[in-house]
Amino acid sequence: MAFFKSLTALSKLRSRVGQQSNLSNSVRWLQIQSSSDLDLQSHLRELIPEQQDRLKKFKAEHGKVQLGNITVDMVLGGMRGMTGLLWETSLLDPDEGIRFRGLSIPECQKLLPAAKPDGEPLPEGLLWLLLTGKVPSKEQVDALSRELQSRASVPDYVYKAIDALPITSHPMTQFATGVMGLQVQSEFQKAYEKGIHKSKYWEPTYEDSMNLIARVPLVASYVYRRIYKDGHIIPKDDSLDYGANFSHMLGFDSPQMQELMRLYVTIHSDHEGGNVSAHTGHLVASALSDPYLSFAAALNGLAGPLHGLANQEVLLWIKSVVEECGENITKDQLKDYVWKTLNSGKVVPGFGHGVLRKTDPRYTCQREFALKHLPDDPLFQLVSKLYEVVPPILTELGKVKNPWPNVDAHSGVLLNYFGLTEARYFTVLFGVSRSLGICSQLIWDRALGLPLERPKSVTLQWLEDYCKKAT
Secondary structure (H helix, E strand, O other): OHHHOHHHHHHHHHHHHOOOHHHHHHHOOOOEOOOOOOOHHHHHHHHHHHHHHHHHHHHHHHOOOOOOOOOHHHHHOOOOOOOOOOOOOEEEEOOOEEEEOOEEHHHHHHHOOEOOOOOOEOHHHHHHHHHHOOEOOHHHHHHHHHHHHHHOOOOHHHHHHHHOOOOOOOHHHHHHHHHHHHHHHOHHHHHHHOOOOHHHOHHHHHHHHHHHHHHHHHHHHHHHHHHHOOOOOOOOOOOOOHHHHHHHHHOOOOHHHHHHHHHHHHHOOOOOOOOHHHHHHHHHHOOOOOHHHHHHHHHHHHOOOOOOOHHHHHHHHHHHHHHHHOOOOOHHHHHHHHHHHHHOOOOOOOEOOOOOOOOOHHHHHHHHHHHHHOOOOHHHHHHHHHHHHHHHHHHHHOOOOOOOEOOHHHHHHHHHHOOOOOHHHHHHHHHHHHHHHHHHHHHHHHHOOOOOOOOOOOOHHHHHHHHHHHO
16 A cells, blocks of 8 residues: 555655654655655545545454443543544644654654755645655645645635624634635535535545635735734735745745744644544534535634634733743742732643643744744743743642643744734634644545544433443
8 A cells, every 4th residue: 555665665764864763663654755746636546545445444344343431531521532533644642742644743844845954844745744644755845835826816705704804803703704705616515516426525625625725824814914014915925835925925024934934834734633623624524514614613613712722822921921020030930920820710821731741742843943043032031931830830739631831832932033923813823724734634534435423412311320320
C-alpha cells in the first residue's frame, strides 16, 4: 500500500534530511514525493481505492473487537477518554502531543519544505501531508500554493453579508458569516442535487475544501481590516505563499511575521478529531452537509471560551498582570496574582488540556521561535516566568490533571510583539488554520464513506436504574 512502503521511504528520508535513527522509527512509513507529479488530487485518486479496501477488510475482520469500557464518569464528563471516532489526519498522544500523519511538530519542522533555509514549514506542505500521508517535495508544495492562489477569489456578496453586521460584532461572528456566504458556490451541493453517485462524493468535497482553504484568508483579513483598520483592504499578492500572503493581507509584511504566520497556521491546523471544532465539523458533515456548512459550524464551536477563544483570554490576562504589577514583576508577585485569579473562581488561561498530560509541543515550538526572534520582549519574559510559577500552583490545588501550558499560552504574545495586538481577533487566526485539518478529514470522510454520526443518549433516570441493576 502507498502509505506503507517503508524501506523506500526511509532511505529517501535519510538522504533528504540526514535524520538520526531515533527519527526514522516514527516516519518510516512516509514517502518523499517525486517532483514529477505535482497534482495533489491525482495522488488522492490513487490512494483512495487502497484505503477503501483497507477499511473494508479491517471492518470485516475486526468489527466486533472491543476498544474499552464506557463508564458513568465518561457519560457525565463530556465523553472524555471514550474512543469513538475515526480521524486519519492526526493523533494526539497524552505525553508526546500531536502527530500529523505520524510526524511530531519537530519532525514536521525538519521534514516539510520551508520558504527559506532553516525556516518554518509552509502550511501548504502540511496540507499535502494531511491529505496524503506523504511528505511533499518543494516543487509539489509550490504547485499546491499556486493552485490555492488560483482558487482564492471571494464574491462581492460575501463581503456585503459581512458589512450588514454591526462593526462591533465579534470577529468570529463576522468570519463565520463570511464562510456561510461562500457556501452559495458549493460544488458538493450542486453535484448532490444532480444525483452524483456516493462513490464520487469525495470529488466535489475536494473542490469545496480546496476552495474554502484558499478563500478563508481573504475573508478573515477583510474582517480584520474592516474592524481595526478603517476598512482599508489590502489585495492578495500571488507571489507569496499561503502564510505570508495571509500576513500581507492583514497588513504585516515583515519577514519575521510571515515566518510566524507560517508556523502559526501549521501548528494550529489539526489536533485529532475529539476537540469541539473538529468533532463539530465531522458531525455536521456526516449528514452530508457540504464543507462550508460543516466548517461554519466548527467555527461556532471554536468561538467558545473553553476552546479557541482561550487564546484571546490569555493575552488579556497577561496584560492585566502587567497593568496591576508592572512588566518587571517578580516570581513572588506573580504567584500572588495567580492565587488571586484562582481564588476569585477563575482559571489561569493557557494552562491545562483535555488530553495532554505534559507541556504542549505547540507551546514549545512557539517558545523556541520567541527565543530566536524576541528574547528580550517583556511579555515573553513574563510568559517564561508563568511557565515556572503556574504548574506548581495548579499541582498544589490537586484538581488539575495537566498543569502545563498549552498552545494558547504563547501565541498571543508572539502576535502582539509583531503588531497584531487585537486580542479579540486571535480566534479568527485559529479558524483559518483549522480549515486545513477539518477539510482534509472531510475529504477522507467522504472517500471512505463514513456514516451519519448517531451516538446513543440516555437520561439520568436511565443511568440510575442501570447502576442499581448492575450492583
